[in-house]
Amino acid sequence: MTLATLHELRGAYDQCFSPYVWRVKMVLAHLSIDHQRQGHAFTDIGDVAGGGFKTLPVLQDASGATGDSWDISAKLAAESGQDLYGGAAGYSLALYLNGWSGLALLGPILCLHAASICQDLQRKDQDYFRTTREKRLRTSLEELAADPDPQLKKISRALTPFEAVLQQQDFFGGATPVYADYLMFGNFQFARCTGPHDVLTANPVISAWFERCLDLHAGLGRREASFKERHAV
Ligand SMILES: N[C@@H](CCC(=O)N[C@@H](CS)C(=O)NCC(=O)O)C(=O)O
Known part of the structure; x- marks a missing residue:
């Protein structure tokens, strides 16, 4: 099985600082979803996951690539069958x-x-x-x-x-x-x-x-x- 990849924004110190990426990182941990991470610069976002995205995070998995932290979280929650929202x-x-x-x-x-x-x-x-x-x-x-x-x-x-x-x-x-x-x-x-x-x-x-x-x-x-x-x- 291919691991899901979280595409995230990174700075000069490899730091992960986007509020939206952090939401998804916490959701992945909450749902115990194994994944790998790939960091990108702002100016490289257009090439992420084959293109078509203007912002990060993007999550790429077996079903394709999903953008927007809200949509990614909702998809992961639905697939896991767990109650993420309360x-x-x-x-x-x-x-x-x-x-x-x-x-x-x-x-x-x-x-x-x-x-x-x-x-x-x-x-x-x-x-x-x-x-x-x-x-x-x-x-x-x-x-x-x-x-x-x-x-x-x-x-x-x-x-x-x-x-x-x-x-x-x-x-x-x-x-x-x-x-x-x-x-x-x-x-x-x-x-x-x-x-x-x-x-x-x-x-x-x-x-x-x-x-x-x-x-x-x-x-x-x-x-x-x-x-x-x-x-x-
Ligand atoms: N609604 C999006 C917003 C994502 C967003 O705005 N991400 C910023 C980083 S914090 C971004 O990628 N900006 C690209 C740019 O400014 O070119 C989400 O929830 O994921």
């Missing part, structure tokens, strides 16, 4: 968080760490990343990095309602993690791996949950060096 209510929560976190968390985290992301990319990716992100964000990466406070406040405010949930239980899934946990984990793992700011300092309950998530699946998340560990800061 029932219909958990599925709805995850679907909501999939849309919400792009706006409320990933946008501000990108603004906060765009300059340090760029600096840690493979050289051939740096111009591409700078040009596309400066166009999208309508300012320079350095200007964004100069004033972290507005982004940190946005993130902290957005997270406040989740504190009530995680004060009562260890995970969004209750005593054990579900897809909603992996999805949210991917967002903060992205922050942890890409820049110097600890985005959870003002939200200790969420920070404690994130530490629990880093320990899941034999410390899968913790084994990836943080930006601070990589640069010894």
